[in-house]
C-alpha cells in the first residue's frame with residue numbers, strides 16, 4: 001500500500017505540523033484575524049455609506065455608489081489587491097513605512113465595502129414600507145424612523161450575510177501575501193506555504209486549512225444563533241391561548257381596569273378629549289390618478305365616523321390625508337378649527353394617531369417598547385415615566401401580562417391591540433383606523449372591535465375605515481359611504497343602512513350585507 005503511505009506522508013506528517021503550529025498561531029492566525037477584522041470594520045463603514053447613497057433620492061449620490069460597486073465587485077480580488085498594493089506602493093511607503101500590510105487592509109476593505117454596501121442596501125430595502133409609515137404616524141421624522149427602526153431592522157436581517165462577508169475576508173486575506181509581506185506579517189496561508197516548502201510535504205498547508213475552518217465554521221453557527229434570538233427575542237414560555245380566550249382577556253380588562261393603570265374607568269364618563277375635524281373640498285391625486293374629488297365631511301368631537309365603500313374608492317387615502325401621510329392636492333382639513341396644512345406634520349401626528357390594517361408593529365421590540373418608543377424619542381418623556389404610561393395603555397387593552405412579548409409571539413388580535421395601545425399612548429385627540437380587522441382571523445375580530453367600541457364610548461374621536469357593517473351600524477355616530485373618490489351619502493347608521501337613497505349605496509349594501 002505504497003500510495004497510502006505516500007498520502008500519509010504528504011498530508012499527515014505530524015512532526016511538520018507540530019513544528020509549524022507555534023508560528024501558525026502567533027503569526028499566521030493573528031495576522032489573518034487582523035486583516036479580516038480590520039477590512040470588515042472598514043468595509044462596514046464604507047458599505048453603510050454606499051447603502052445610504054444607493055437608496056438616496058438624489059441620482060448624484062446613487063450614481064457614484066453604483067459605479068463604485070460595479071467596479072469593486074466586478075474585479076477579481078487579486079487584481080484589486082495587486083493594483084492597490086503595488087500601484088500605490090510609493091504613496092503607501094510614505095504614509096505607512098515599508099510594510100505593505102496597511103495597503104493590503106485597504107484593498108480588502110475596498111472590495112468588502114462594495115459587497116457590504118449591497119448587503120445593507122438590500123436589507124434596508126427589504127424592510128416593509130409599513131414600518132416607516134408607522135414611524136411617521138407616530139410623529140417620528142424620516143431620519144428618526146430610519147435610525148431607530150428601518151436601518152437596525154435591515155441590518156439585523158442581513159447579519160448572516162455580513163458574517164459571510166467576514167468569512168470571505170478571512171479567506172481573501174490569504175491573497176495579500178502577493179504583496180510581499182514581512183515575515184512577521186505573514187497570514188495563515190503564507191505560514192503554511194513557507195513551511196510546506198521547507199518540509200517538502202503538504203501537511204503544514206493542511207493545518208492552515210484546518211485553521212481556516214476553525215475560524216469560519218463556529219462563527220456561522222454563532223451568528224445563526226444570535227440571528228434567531230434577535231428575531232424571536234427572549235420570551236417566557238406561555239401557554240397558547242385560543243382566539244376565544246382572547247375575547248375574554250380583553251373583556252376582563254375593559255370591565256375591570258387594572259389598578260396600575262391609574263385610570264378611573266367608567267364608560268359613562270368620557271375619558272378622552274376628542275377633537276373635531278372639518279374636511280372641505282378635499283382633492284388628492286397619485287400622479288395623474290385623481291383619488292379624492294372634493295370630499296367634504298364634518299366629524300364632531302368624541303364621535304365615531306365609519307367610512308364604508310367599495311375597494312379603491314379612496315377610503316384609505318382620505319384617512320392618510322387626515323394625518324398627512326399623503327399630501328392633499330386641494331381643499332382643507334381643520335383640526336379643532338385650525339388648518340392641518342399649516343401645521344408641521346410631526347406636530348399634527350401627535351394629535352391624530354393611526355392604526356393600520358397590518359399592525360405595523362416593530363418586530364424587533366417588545367410590546368412595551370413598541371408603545372414607549374415614541375414617548376421617549378418623540379415626546380422626550382423620561383424612560384421610567386414612559387414605561388409607566390406604556391404599561392397602563394397595555395393594561396387598558398388587556399395585554400398587561402404580555403408586555404415583554406415581541407409581535408412575533410402574539411396573535412394578530414393581540415398585535416392589533418398593541419398597535420391601538422401604541423396610538424393611545426401618544427394621547428391623541430383623533431385616531432384613524434384603517435381596516436384594522438381585515439387581516440384578523442374571524443374569532444379575533446370581536447376583541448379588537450370591542451376595544452374600539454369602548455374607546456368610542458369614552459369620547460375618543462375616531463374615523464374608522466371598515467368592512468364590518470355590524471360594527472358600523474352598532475357603534476358609529478355617522479356612516480359615510482364613498483365611491484370613486486366622492487362622498488356619495490353620509491348620515492346616521494339607520495339612515496345609511498335602513499333607508500339608503502342613492503342607487504350606488506343600495507347596490508353596495510346589496511353586495512355586502
Ligand SMILES: Nc1ncnc2c1ncn2[C@@H]1O[C@H](COP(=O)(O)OP(=O)(O)OP(=O)(O)O)[C@@H](O)[C@H]1O
Nearest residue numbers: 286289291309310311312313314315316317318465
Ligand atoms: N401609493 C399609491 N400610488 C398610486 N396609486 C395608489 C396608491 N395608493 C392607492 N392608490 C390607488 O388609489 C385608489 C384609491 O386607493 P385607496 O387605498 O384609498 O382605496 P380604498 O377605498 O381604501 O380601497 P381598499 O378598500 O381596497 O383599501 C386606488 O385606485 C388605488 O389603486
